[in-house]
Amino acid sequence: MLTSLEIRDLLIIDRLVLELGPGLNVLTGETGAGKSILLDSLGFVLGWRGRADIIRQGADRGEVTAVFSLATDHPAWALLAEAGIADAEAGEDLILRRVTTADGRKTAYINDRRVGGEVLRALSDLLVELHGQNDDRGLLNPRGHRQLLDEFGALDLAPLRRAWTAQRQAREALQAAEAAIARAKTEEEFLRHAVGELSKLGPQPGEEAELDAKRRLMQSAARIRDDISRAALALSDEGAEGRMRDAARWLEGVADRAEGRLDEPLAALNRAAIELSEALSGVESALQALDFNPQDLEALEERLFAIRALARKHGVAPDDLAGFAQGLSDRLEALDAGEAGLAKLATALREAEAAYAAEARAVQEKRQKAAKRLDQAMAKELAPLKMERAVFTTEIRPGEPGPEGADAVTFTVATNPGAPSGPLNRIASGGELSRFLLALKVCLTGHQSGLTLIFDEIDRGVGGATADAVGRRLKALSSSAQVLVVTHSPQVAALGAHHWRVEKRVVKGQTLSTVIALPQDERVEELARMLAGDTVTEAARAAARALLES
Structure with a gap:
């Protein structure tokens, strides 16, 4: 306390x-x-x-x-x-x-x-x-009656609220999917044409840069191939490689009589021969790469220009064209599979609605039982308050579904036998x-x-x-x-x-x-004041004593 x-x-x-x-x-x-x-x-x-x-x-x-x-x-x-x-x-x-x-x-x-x-x-x-x-304002407002009844019945509304949330989320998912499919259908013709065009071309990430490099190499091949060929000849058996082998053969023939002075030069020639061989191999590879058919250049340029054209058409970078194509393909696939997806979402919504309805019915049954107990309790409480003939009734009617159920609860009263019941604010007086x-x-x-x-x-x-x-x-x-x-x-x-x-x-x-x-004597004076007002009389004091004694 x-x-x-x-x-x-x-x-x-x-x-x-x-x-x-x-x-x-x-x-x-x-x-x-x-x-x-x-x-x-x-x-x-x-x-x-x-x-x-x-x-x-x-x-x-x-x-x-x-x-x-x-x-x-x-x-x-x-x-x-x-x-x-x-x-x-x-x-x-x-x-x-x-x-x-x-x-x-x-x-x-x-x-x-x-x-x-x-x-x-x-x-x-x-x-x-x-x-x-001003508490009677809450009592008069039917919007609060359901909460009062739930408090009286100690109802746990958490499962019902969860079911309502699940139903709302399932409905929103279905609506979002329907809207997405509706949008996709407006661009179905474009999607099918674009996906077909991009699938036929099959662009790959990094391909544009690679094709551009090959194209530039092919274009310059004619100008640089002669110099590379002469370099290859200079490095071959007829050039440096042959001369180095001759030098090594001549030195090896006299090395045993040079008291070791030719060992290091011979080793250097061997290392140089290896490096020269690798250089010659690289040059020959370059020559092979530059050896192409003019039709290859034409085909390469055709593909390169096609990739660039589609990139400009769709407003993306050439390297992003493959990802863009996949995105369009996914949208088309979602459109084609849309009806099956909608059916699943519709089934999920029906299941969520059924679960919510079951929870709402369970809560309604508990409210109906709580309403009976509240009406009985109110009857017991009203009797000692000089309202033993008044009838308090908790009415439960169908209401707008929501997170706390689909019941509308209203407290009604009939203050006299045979009188019609009605809302408190219309039937009951202030007292x-x-x-x-x-x-x-x-x-x-x-x-x-x-x-x-x-x-x-x-x-x-x-x-x-x-x-x-x-x-x-x-x-x-x-x-x-x-x-x-x-x-x-x-x-x-x-x-x-x-x-x-x-x-x-x-x-x-x-x-x-x-x-x-x-104290007791001053309580008499206070009660007398409350009874009589400004002028306290002996009669008022006597009435106050009687109240205290009773």
């Missing part, structure tokens, strides 16, 4: 400490005294969205500290452990602190460990349930709406343990015996959960186990809000 709330320099509060207890805690006071500021402050420390200008005028920073006493098995401890906050140990007090500065910077701490706002907000769902003055809201909130939070339930003027629009019934239901609820009620109803305030009055005072020309814990 929430044991204390300390506020410093927020709005019209300079310093305020509120020590709360178990059971039903009641806050009363004149309109504008600052009761809503307490709830704004609690929302601030819990990371909820709120007003930006929250710092008290003249202050540099504002701060709120909330202390919770939790059981060792409270789910908040598991959440903190998952968030890596090892400093918060189960069984200790959980201390939340949040600071805001004049320039808008906000800093949050859990047990003096700095955390982000998202951790606070996740934690707040496990600590506090706030029912404000009835408050009681429907209270009953529904009790049903929705009944399965959650360890929550502090806060009701902000949940009793508005009711009085007399009905207000007493609302108060008694809140008191009964407080037997299993801590309940904090902001109220203007004396019947509700009289049932509180702890009572505080919120009031404004002027200090040095500045209006400040404070909270005063009321």
Whole structure:
């Protein structure tokens, strides 16, 4: 439960400490005294969205500290452990602190460990349930009814959402394939002609440069072949090679009488002979390469020009022509195989649709069961709220399919026997709406343990015996959960186990809000004020005592 709330320099509060207890805690006071500021402050420390200008005028920073006493098995401890906050140990007090500065910077701490706002907000769902003055707007909006029913039934919608995503992806894949084939069909004639033309030519990467080099070599062959032939003759047996063999033969004949002086020259001649032989071989190869048929040059030029022409035609580099041809071929192949591919994608879509429909039916069945349980629970809750003849019904109708199913959920009521049922906003009065809201909130939070339930003027629009019934239901609820009620109803305030009055005072020309814990005699005065208004009479005091005694 929430044991204390300390506020410093927020709005019209300079310093305020509120020590709360178990059971039903009641806050009363004149309109504008600052009761809503307490709830704004609690929302601030819990990371909820709120007003930006929250710092008290003249202050540099504002701060709120909330202390919770939790059981060792409270789910908040598991959440903190998952968030890596090892400093918060189960069984200790959980201390939340949040600071805001004049320039808008906000800093949050859990047990003096700095955390982000998202951790606070996740934690707040496990600590506090706030029912404000405008909560009936959500109750009146059918768009939120399905979510409320799912929360009540603790439905796991993850498999349904996955099935919806798979169905959407299968539909998008089929649509993309159909669009691609439609585009391909518009260029089918071009594709078939281009692929045929490119396949016949069969260009290869690097071929254009190779053909160009051969062409230039052939063109220059006639000019250089004579010189190469003369060089070959100079290197042959009739030239240098023969002269070198003669020199080597003459030297070898006299080497044994030269006392070794010819060994090195002979070795050099042998090496030179080898190099000369390799040179001659290379020159002869060059001659063979230059020996071509003029028709070969014509064929080579024809292919070279064809490659260049197709490259210009398709706007690609000659070296990229082979890859371009493969791309066109792939597109044509996809077009030819398109019908078979579409059939597979259509089958996949039908299977995904069937899987989604099955998940949606399963969720619908769970919703129908949850709706029956909710209607039964609401009937039990409405009886002690003086609405035992009202009928609350959860209607489930076919709706627009989506990631959370294909059901439309609407809460309807019939406030009197025999009267037609209809939407809450058309059938229920303001006081009835408050009681429907209270009953529904009790049903929705009944399965959650360890929550502090806060009701902000949940009793508005009711009085007399009905207000007493609302108060008694809140008191009964407080037997299993801590309940904090902001109220203007004396019947509700009289049932509180702890009572505080919120009031404004002027200090040095500045209006400040404070909270005063009321002992029994002061509770009588406060209830009398709530009953009588500005002028408190003895009759009002007597009525206040009677309320407290009852």
